[in-house]
Amino acid sequence: MFVVIWRTLFLYVFIVASLRFMGKRQLGELQPSELVITMLISNIAAVPIENLEVSLLNGVLSIALLICLEVLSAGLALKSRTARRIIQGNPACIIRDGQIDQNKMEQLRYSLDDLVEQLRAGGVFNLSEVMLAMVEPTGSLSVYLKSPHRPLTPTDMNLELAETPPQYMVVADGELCEDNLQAAGVTKERVEKILRRKGYTPKQIYFMSCAGDKDFYIVPKTNAKKASKGSRV
Numbered sequence: 001m002f003v004v005i006w007r008t009l010f011l012y013v014f015i016v017a018s019l020r021f022m023g024k025r026q027l028g029e030l031q032p033s034e035l036v037i038t039m040l041i042s043n044i045a046a047v048p049i050e051n052l053e054v055s056l057l058n059g060v061l062s063i064a065l066l067i068c069l070e071v072l073s074a075g076l077a078l079k080s081r082t083a084r085r086i087i088q089g090n091p092a093c094i095i096r097d098g099q100i101d102q103n104k105m106e107q108l109r110y111s112l113d114d115l116v117e118q119l120r121a122g123g124v125f126n127l128s129e130v131m132l133a134m135v136e137p138t139g140s141l142s143v144y145l146k147s148p149h150r151p152l153t154p155t156d157m158n159l160e161l162a163e164t165p166p167q168y169m170v171v172a173d174g175e176l177c178e179d180n181l182q183a184a185g186v187t188k189e190r191v192e193k194i195l196r197r198k199g200y201t202p203k204q205i206y207f208m209s210c211a212g213d214k215d216f217y218i219v220p221k222t223n224a225k226k227a228s229k230g231s232r233v
Contacts, residue, residue: 018041025126036068088137098131100127103130122143129145130143131146167209167210167217168180174203178189185212205218205220209220
């Protein structure tokens with residue numbers, strides 16, 4: 001029993017580290033080659049856990065080899081456009097000016113149900129509003145709407161708006177996010193001073209973000225204050 005537990009924990013840590021080494025991607029954004037590698041790794045990892053007669057080293061070496069192949073292929077795709085097309089594939093246009101390319105749909109084995117579902121997921125319920133729709137190599141659908149149906153922007157109205165900096169999380173569950181302080185343009189001392197003014201310490205804060213040195217948003221922990229609603233400083 002101890003051997004099974006040890007093997008499971010070791011392979012878990014090793015696989016998580018290996019996938020982190022491959023790079024950050026959501027599951028839905030995996031390229032075909034990355035998806036295959038992920039499936040192979042899960043299958044290989046299961047063998048030494050289920051069968052104690054199989055050497056753990058063999059499983060580790062196999063997983064390491066797959067990770068190396070993926071990293072090498074990703075590097076090759078970065079250097080060569082031809083390799084990128086072969087490994088990752090190309091986007092395909094299936095809607096142009098509201099007209100569905102039925103031949104391309106058939107080539108991709110992309111059904112109308114798939115198309116309509118992805119359009120709805122993007123907030124598009126009228127196909128005639130679509131100027132261009134591309135199926136990406138990951139299988140996701142990118143949609144470009146016709147001008148009358150695109151959201152209105154300040155540029156469309158000839159408005160010039162001042163740039164507003166993004167909000168950065170500076171406290172998360174009682175801990176200061178020191179990596180974000182410089183990006184947010186604020187110091188640790190400034191954050192602590194703002195919290196003291198509100199009657200808190202960082203340990204009592206569930207979430208705190210800021211944009212620059214003045215715009216702070218604070219959400220105390222429920223046990224630090226009755227109302228857990230955020231308060232803007």
